[in-house]
Amino acid sequence: MKRRIAVLLVWTLPSVLFLAITCVTFRAYRIPPPDRLDGPARFAMIEALRAALDGKPEDPALLQQLTHTVRGPIVATVWSSGRSLATVNDESTDLAAATRALAAKLQAHPKLAPLDAALRAKARIQVDIVTGTGPLGGDHWLFDRLAVPGIADMLAINPGVEGIGVTINGVTTVVLPHELVGAKLLAAKKPSAALADFAIGVDLNKIRTMVATRANQKTGVAAKDLFRFRTDTFVELPVQLRRAAGAPYTAAADPLPLYRGVPPVPKINAAVLRAAALDGGRYLIGHLAPNGRYIYEHDVGSGLQTDPKGPSYSMPRHAGTTYFLAELYRITKEEWLREPIERAFAHLAELMGNKKCTSTLPDGTPIDCVMDRNDRIATLGSTALSVVALAEYQRATGDKRYLPTATKLASFILWMQRDDGSFRHRYDPASRKADDTAQDLYYSGEAALALARMHVITGEAKYAQGAERAVDWLVDWYDFFMSGFFYGEEHWTCISAEATWPAAKNPKYRDFCHGYGAFLRQQQPEAGEHPDEDDLAGSYNFTPFLMPNNTPAGSRTEAMISAYLLGRHHGTPDGAVREQVRGALQYVLGQQLRPDTDFNVVGPGYGGIPGSPIDRNVRIDFVQHVCS
Known part of the structure; x- marks a missing residue:
């Protein structure tokens, strides 16, 4: 009986624990969803603020449509070239009065005065109306009793949906949800050095400092004084859509309601998906340098980009990205894709030109592999995905000029394959020895795909047999x-x-x-x-x-x-x-970053795929995998 009870507890207690945490979080901390303004009210408010930004007189007819009472405060942000150029706020609960006050503050804002007419037209106005508040996570008896490390911080804020505020001497100061995202404070703690991409929990200390600075508090703000809030958030249409919609209000002129920074998403169909894939291709080509290397990362929140001439680069992702572009060309036949693909291939040829990895097997078969300039060890993934890309280009064009190169690389892959179908993943060209112990994520599957694609373009049985043995090993594992x-x-x-x-x-x-x-x-x-x-x-x-x-x-x-x-x-x-x-x-x-979502994108981000809903960094492989 005791054994049965112990087994029952082992299987049920973890579920009960996390169910209890979920229930506590939901009941004690959830802020109800915002009661959003309707389309005409959003339109009237944005139009009133747009008139102020353009230096036009107040239109009483617009304010008469704003009969709502709101909780507040209300914040208006002017985005220009992807950056938050000016922010004004008002605590009035009367929407018309708050709009009038915000408009006056925009007209008087010193950072907006230098904008010329063209920049004013391209600027976009975002409005955040605080609709509900709640306590900060943590300090609950369940968390305290269980003492689960990191739980309180992990549950402190609904990322991208909630902001943080404080009221001091009757004045409320807020940090908006998108500002917390931009400051990278929402997934700031990494519990394991081995999992570099895994981060949980907010950085409450930095958030406290950020709020205190904005509230002009030199002594800081205690965590217990902070509160969470949710907003009804909407943003002005891009200028080209505003001009097309015109006035008075129509559904086409409706400002875009935002949820976690994203407006309503088009429903998928073949045409929408094809256009999105091509947009991803445009992003990658726009981030391909003249030397044939990609701008590996672009933080669209700050505009910072990696240097394509720098040493920090990933050859497997270079090859994988080029594979996607070749695949896109094969399916769409868009000619603007062809030259950039060949430019990326030229860089591979340049790297292989040093002959650091060039060799001949005992039976006389020439082999080669792909290594970056400063690499001392060749990895199977770089070579495998290069073969996939080269083969995909031949499938798309019928052009066999890269076949000799692909053949040497594929021969290297076959040489790296063991009798049981598995692969060795690393090779030292100096000693001409493969590492029989190291295993890296993804490489075996990529090598299997390379052999399968070589069979498609050559019809040679050795590639089909190698691919089948590889997949057999992967599945049978x-x-x-x-x-x-x-x-x-x-x-x-x-x-x-x-x-x-x-x-x-x-x-x-x-x-x-x-x-x-x-x-x-x-x-x-x-x-x-x-x-x-x-x-x-x-x-x-x-x-x-x-x-x-x-x-x-x-x-x-x-x-x-x-x-x-x-x-x-x-x-x-x-x-x-x-x-x-x-x-x-x-x-x-x-x-995906689209024209209606690029108001907070610094630099050419159109078509890019950020790391997550709260990570504004775009990496080439994010785009490759999603758009492929």
Whole structure:
């Protein structure tokens, strides 16, 4: 009996614990969603503020439409060239009076005076109306009793939805949700050095300092004095859409309501997805330097970009990004894609020109691999994805000029493959020895895909056989007890499994990828599943307490498209996988930077994919995986 009780507790207590935390958080801390202004009221308010920004007289007819009483305060932000140029606020609860006060403050703001007519027209006005407040997370008996490290900080703020404020001597000071995102204070703590991309919890000390500075408090602000708030947030249309809509109010002229910084997202269809993929291609080409290297990262919140001439670079991601562009060209036949692809290939040829990795096998087969300038060790992923890109270009164009290079690289991949189908992942060109122990994430799946693509463009059996042995090894690795409950990052496995068709028609590939899809669906929320997170439906995340990263929604969708195709090849398409793909595509479409969302984008960000809903950094592989 005691054993049964112990087993029961082991399986139930963790669930009870986290269920209790969820219930406490929801009941004690949730702020109700905002009661939003309707379209005509948003339009009237923005038009009144726009008139002030343009130096026009007040229009009483606009203010007469603003009969609402609000909680406040209300903040108006003027965005220019992606930066917050001016911010004014008012605490009146009468919407018309607050709008009149905000308009007067905009007209008198010293930072707006230097703007010429063109910049004023391009500037966009954002309005945040505080609609509800709540206490800061933590200091609850459940958290104190359980003493779970980091829980209180992790639950302190709903990221991107809530702001932080303080009232001192009757004056309220607020830091808006987008300002917390821009200051990078919402996912600021990294519990493990081994997981560099995993961050949880807000930096309350820096938030306290930020609020104190804004409130002109030299002694700081105590955490207990802070409060959270939610807003009804909306932003002016881009100038070209404003001019097209005109006045008076129509639905086309409605300012854009924002939720976690994102306006309403278009519904997916073939045309919308094709346009989004091309926009991703435009972003990448716009971030391809004359030397053939990509601007690896672009923080669209600050405008900071990495130097394409610098040593910090990823050759696997260079090759993977070029693969996407070649794939995009194959499908769309847009000629503007071709020269940038060839420029990126020219950089690969330049790197291989030093012959640091050039060699000949004992049987006389020439091999080569891809290494960056300062690399001493060659990694399999750089070479594998270069082959995938070169093969994809030949599929798109029929141009065989890169085939000799791809053949040498593919021969290197075959040489790195073991008899059981697995691969060695690292190679020292100085000693001409492969490392038989090191294993790196993704490389085996990428190598399998490279061999499958080489078979497509050459028809040579050795590539099909190598790809099949590789996928067999990757899939059979999961032949253990409870394997269907645990998966690693196997997106390249499923992509390569589908790429082997019809040379390999093994139904276990389909079964594996459908099982992987079922596993991933447990991490994919649906609309209505988590309070206040309908905007995250379709993403992948293991807890609603953290923000999802956008890259998995792309890479796993690539895999699930391949999984669906495998099912279709075998006559058993999985409808659940299809809906899984559609959900993820709808989510990432909202995350892509579009003309209506670029008001807070510094630099050429159109078409880019930020790291997450609260991470404004765009990296080339984010765009590659999502748009592919």
